[in-house]
Amino acid sequence: MAVLISVERAALALGTAQVLDGVSLGVAGGDRIGIVGRNGGGKTTLLRVLAGDRTVDSGRVARLGGATVGVLTQDDTLDPSATVREVVLGDRAEHVWAGDARIRDVLTGLLGGIDAPAVGGLDSTVDGKSGGERRRLGLAQLLVDDPDVLLLDEPTNHLDVEGVAWLAEHLVRHRSRPDNALVAITHDRWFLDAVATRTWEVVDGQVNGFDGGYAAYVLAKAERERMARVTAERRNNLLRKELAWLRRGAPARTSKPKFRIDAANALIEDVPPLRNDVELMAFATTRLGKDVIDLLDASVAVGDRVLLDRITWHLAPGARIGIVGVNGSGKSTLLRALAGEVPLASGKRKQGVTVRIGHLTQEVRELDRLADKRVIEAVEEVRKVTVLAGKEVTASTLAKRLGFPGPRQQTRVRDLSGGERRRLQVLRILMDEPNVLLLDEPTNDLDIETLTSLEDVLDGWAGTLLVVSHDRYLLERIADEQVALLGDGRVRQLPGGVEEYLRLRATITPSYAVSAPSSAAAPSASQPSSQRQREGSQEEPSALTQGSPASAPTATPAEQREARKVMARVEKQLSKLAQREEKIHAAMTEHVSDHAKVLELNTELRGIVDEREGLELEWLEAAEVLES
Structure with a gap:
């Protein structure tokens, strides 16, 4: 290459x-x-x-x-007087871009199609577009230019x-x-x-x-750190023996650790679960009691638009729910309705007597009054000590866990970056000891290290948790169930998680090119309000009343036998690839000083990686046939 x-x-x-x-x-x-x-x-x-x-x-x-070279920066450099057509398509003739499948894919995927309804049409001007719309235009421009x-x-x-x-x-x-x-x-x-x-x-x-990608990076980094710790522990014990070998003139030998599956398994075999769900549920029930928050046939309207249409939802103590949905579908409004911050057009909201809500919004203006305070002062203003995972934690310790080391805790709030202000918001909310936590896009402006720390903190937090986020990893990491808002006023359960949401959106709006396995279950539809009212009193964890999902097609016995054959064949091929990969790693170690040879081996290694990805996809498709 x-x-x-x-x-x-x-x-x-x-x-x-x-x-x-x-x-x-x-x-x-x-x-x-x-x-x-x-x-x-x-x-x-x-x-x-x-x-x-x-x-x-x-x-x-x-x-x-x-x-x-094309660059997408975080700065808005678009000409406000330019049209969407001029920004994205430039001077390309219509028959040129309309006949290019790649360009049509970009227009469909980012702008909603040739008529670009997501940004007001191709002939509308950049001026007046939101920050998010301008961002999509800039990205579309780059992808079209290729x-x-x-x-x-x-x-x-x-x-x-x-x-x-x-x-x-x-x-x-x-x-x-x-x-x-x-x-x-x-x-x-x-x-x-x-x-x-x-x-x-x-x-x-x-x-x-x-x-x-990220999973391999985390595992490889953990392996490096493990090797460093092992080396440090052994160094003192081996120093005398090493000196003796050197005095006898033993030749110097070096080796390079290889990334192996066995090493990965050794790293995680003794790792406890991310969180003790039973213990947290028991603690949450003790803190919250039986009743948390109920929306009963509730509707919320903004002007003439109905964002939530007669929703009945019973939140349970200890529930951990992720919320996904298209932009403008009412996700933030749903959190505000649960928090009692917006009036209901109809229906009722009930809240348990012991409920204490912590609501992280997308606004950071609440910190303006604290501009002259130091970070630790802003946190201790709420509380100096809190309880997390059954243990007392000081404000300073929690601040350190969320990315404010000792010296940084003395920084004035006005001097914090956007990501640091977001962290401070989370800190203040957690120190207030809520038992219902509503998080609206908590990942905004946070780096991966801080996100990992936040997830670690939330793992030990006992209470009812609802998270609105476009960060799929976060949703699947900290939430036990997901629901979706599709812009039709309803809230739908997603037993299949984010994958089910993407399949559902692909059937509703084909403008996004998202692949879906043929065995995907059809999405469930909301029931009429009368039926929801009748079933709303049933005591289910975080019960969101809606219809039964349609049955997925079942594979025939012949199809299942063929799928098993495919899986067995692929597993043998993957085993052979693993052996080839190990040999290449060994060869790269032997020729570490031969740059040309290493490049040749690296090219061969990339081919193996590509082949393995194709085989893994084939295996997954066969596995889905057996699960259907």
Whole structure:
């Protein structure tokens, strides 16, 4: 694969911070690279260096002659007077872009089709568009232009779950050629796993490379840390023996640890569950009692538009619910209705006497009055000590867990970044000891490390939890069930989680190219209000009354036998691939100083990875036949 951009021994300082310190890396054709790291750690600066928008203090940055580079920044650079057509399609003749399936896919996936209803039509102007609409226009412009190297800074911002799924599928399909590449900064871990073939971690002026997406990155990083701990523990015990070997003139030998499945299993075999659901449920019931919040035949309207139409929903103590839906469908309104912050057009809202609500909204203006306070003062203003996972935790300790180390706790609130202000909001809410937690897009402006810390905190939090988010990884990580709002005023249960939501949306709105297994169950429909009222009194955990799902088609015995044969064949092929991969890793270790040989072996390794992905997909399709 041709190297499209290469960076050699690059160093760059911003003020007193060394953002890049002797970094060497390359972007080759066919690469899909995800960049992760702490906020302020240098991710965007690295992207600007790759784009040529920022020069390095020392070192060398080279680009393949003739290679085009396109950049999606977080800044709005669109001309307000330009039309959507001019921004996205440029001067292309209509017969040119209308006849190009790739361009039509972009218009459909990001703007809602040729008439672009999502942004007011192709002939509408940029002026007056929302920030999210401008963001989608900028992304659509880049995807239509299709540069050789695509550099994206947080491309999933302002996209819903469905839009993120479409973007991932589009990039995998169009960014796998040997003549193009993708580099994306993202905190969306599902997107990172779905798209990236490599992950770069920017930390302390260095860029550490890992094969694979987020899951592989986490596992490989854990393995590195484990090896470092083992090495440190053994070093003192081996020093005398090592010195004796050296005195006898033993030749120096080095080895490079390989990433193995066995090592991965060893890492996780003794790991306890993410959370003790039984214990948390018991504690939540003790804190909340039997009654939490009920919406009884409730409707909410904004002007002439009905956002919630006669919903009956019983929230149970300890329920952990993720909420997905199209933009503007009423997800935030649903949280506000549950919190009692918006009046109901009809119906009733009931709240248990012991309920204490903590509501994280998308607004940060509530911190304006605390601008002159230090972070720790703003947290301790709420409470100095709280209880988490059955243990007392001080404000300072919890602040440290959520990314405010000792010195940073002395920072004035007015000097915090957007992500830090978001963290402070969460801290203050948790310190207030709510037993019902409503989180509206909690991942906004948070880096992956902070997200992981927040999830760890929520694992030990006992109470009823509802989360609105487009972060699919977060929803599947912390919620035990999901519901969907589709813009029709109803709330639908999703027994199949986010995958079921995407299949449902694909049947309703084919504008998003989301693949769905043929065995997908049909979505359930809401019942008439009279039936909901009759069943609303049933005591079910977080009962959302609605109709029974339609039955999924059942595979015939012959189809099931064929599926078993396919799975057995694929498993044998995967075993052989694993053996080939192990041999290549061993060969790379032996030829570590032979750059040409390593590149040759790496190309062979990439072929194995691609072949394995195809086989795994074939196995999953066969498994779905057996499950139907």
